Amino acid sequence: MFSLSVVKQFSRLAISSSSTIGINSRNIFTAAALQFRITDQLWAEPLKKKKKMDPAIIKAREDRRRKKLEKQIRRLEKNARQLKPIDEVEAPLHLIDQMGKRKRTPVQLSPEEVEARALLQKDWARYKREEYMANVAQIDRIMAAQRRALDMLYEESEELYDEAIMPDLQLIPYTISGPVATPPIKNYDSPDGEYVDVSKKWDN
Amino acid sequence: MIIKGLLRTELKFCLRYLRRGLSTKSPWDIVTGVCVERLPVVTPPLNDIQKKYKELLWTMEVEKSLKSDHEIRQENDKIQAELLKNESHDVDLDAVSKITAQDFEDAAGEELAQFKFASIETEADKKGDKTTSDRCLQRHLVLVTPVKLGNDIKTILPQGQWKDGETLRQTAERVLKEHCGPNLKVQFLSNAPCGFYKYKYPAELQSDGKVGAKVFFYYANYKSGVVESKDRTKCNWLTRNELTEILPTKYNKSVQEFLIQETF
Incomplete structure (x- = not known):
């Protein structure tokens, strides 16, 4: 029944009346029929005659396409090797030009001075070594103190020990601002200059 | 799911109580001590060899360097002045009347001289006030508070x-x-104790089968705030000495065991 109702709906557009489909119905329409004409369905295209091409031309065309692609690839590779310039690392040209002007007259050190400097360097190396050894010993001492405390805690209560060896996630991220050369001045109003961002944009 | 979770916690509690009931009670009290340390604000003074080596590095740095813009400017000024004196060439007066490098240097020096750096010696240092953390800026400071032990009060690290x-x-x-009020902000550096100290109670105070206390020290860094306490004058920030x-x-030995030693 469904199909019938659909057919009724479109019967106004139909080329032939629905009765020809074989459904027996008696519908009367008062509206004028629309005069649409539809050509016959072919379901296929007439065959075209194949054009014969010169194989030399085809080959030339192929070659041209390949060359074009290769050229593009080469250009891309070349660009890939080109790195972003770092202005701070490259010496400015005007400084390179003034190199002769900016050179200091080389200092002539007396043999005593050279000797004194060498001795001081050696002293410094020894001093740094002692300092390093002292630091390592200090860290060992502090770690041993902690180890002892943890061992004692384990003896006392295993639960507390388990809690104690849990990582402290509050410490991440950790920032610390170290000691400074002169103490900060309280309520100091820093005379900030104007800030102009001159860094270049490198996005593509 | 919820019931399962509840059951599990219930079970855990039961197990814990069972275990505690079975195990013999420890004759030691567990006590936690807190070591709050204010790290140095200012770098420690350089010793002789450090000073000497710094000097050497500085001179070598200058010897190896190229001349700066300022030095070039100074040299140019000198040449211009000479030319002006000789009057042999026609001198570009505009260039000469400008502010010379020397003037600039003098002005900068004057500005520096006018600037007052904060003194390393603070008010508290001058008065000998130990209750504030704003003292001995070059040293590590540890907070001590009065703690009631038995019948008397001792000044040690806060403990409970x-x-x-x-x-x-x-x-x-x-x-x-409890000891320092809620305003003192510190940063604890670990979940684990960093030091340990054990002491026995005097015989007349021993009760409930407790013979003494085991103190586990926790280390924290001072961040901000002030200590609030009934007995503020006894809450002191002390250097190692x-x-x-x-x-x-003995207590001091246990405490210094986990602290960084100062070298000056």
């Missing part, structure tokens, strides 16, 4: 008894709040 159900870290935080003077010898 561990209570059932909290971790030692929580005890440490609670103890610090002052600690040695005021703390009992």
Whole structure:
């Protein structure tokens, strides 16, 4: 029944009346029929005659396409090797030009001075070594103190020990601002200059 | 899911109580001590060899360097001045009348001289006030507070008894709040204790089968705020040497064991 109702709906557009489909119905329409004409369905295209091409031309065309692609690839590779310039690392040209002007007259050190400097360097190396050894010993001492405390805690209560060896996630991220050369001045109003961002944009 | 979770916690509690009931009670009290340290604000003074080496590095740095813009400008000024004196060439007067490099240097020097750096010696240092952390800026300072032990009050690191159900870290935080008020902001550096000290109670105070206390020290860094306490004058920030003077010898040894030693 469904199909019938659909057919009724479109019967106004139909080329032939629905009765020809074989459904027996008696519908009367008062509206004028629309005069649409539809050509016959072919379901296929007439065959075209194949054009014969010169194989030399085809080959030339192929070659041209390949060359074009290769050229593009080469250009891309070349660009890939080109790195972003770092202005701070490259010496400015005007400084390179003034190199002769900016050179200091080389200092002539007396043999005593050279000797004194060498001795001081050696002293410094020894001093740094002692300092390093002292630091390592200090860290060992502090770690041993902690180890002892943890061992004692384990003896006392295993639960507390388990809690104690849990990582402290509050410490991440950790920032610390170290000691400074002169103490900060309280309520100091820093005379900030104007800030102009001159860094270049490198996005593509 | 919820019931399962509840059951599990219930089970855990039961197990914990069972275990505690079975195990013999420890004859030691667990006590948490808190070591709050103010790190140095200013770098320590350089010793002789450091000073000498710094000097050497500086001179070598200058010897190897190229001349700066300022030095070039100074040289140019000198040439211009000479030309002006000789009047042999036609001198570009505009260039000469400008501010010379020397003038600039003098002005900069004057500005520097006018600027007052904060003194390393603070008000508290001058008055000998130990109750504030704003003293001895080059040294590590450790906070000590009066703590009631038995019948007398001793000035040691803040400490307090561990209570059932909290971790030692929580005890440490609670103890610090009880002793120094909520305004003192510190950063604890670990969940683990960093030091240990054990002491026995005097015989007449031993009760409930407790013979003494085991103190577990927690380390924290001072961040901001002030200590609030009934007895503020006894809450002191002490340097290593002052600690040695005021703390009992054995206790001091246990405390200094986990602290960084100062070299000056």
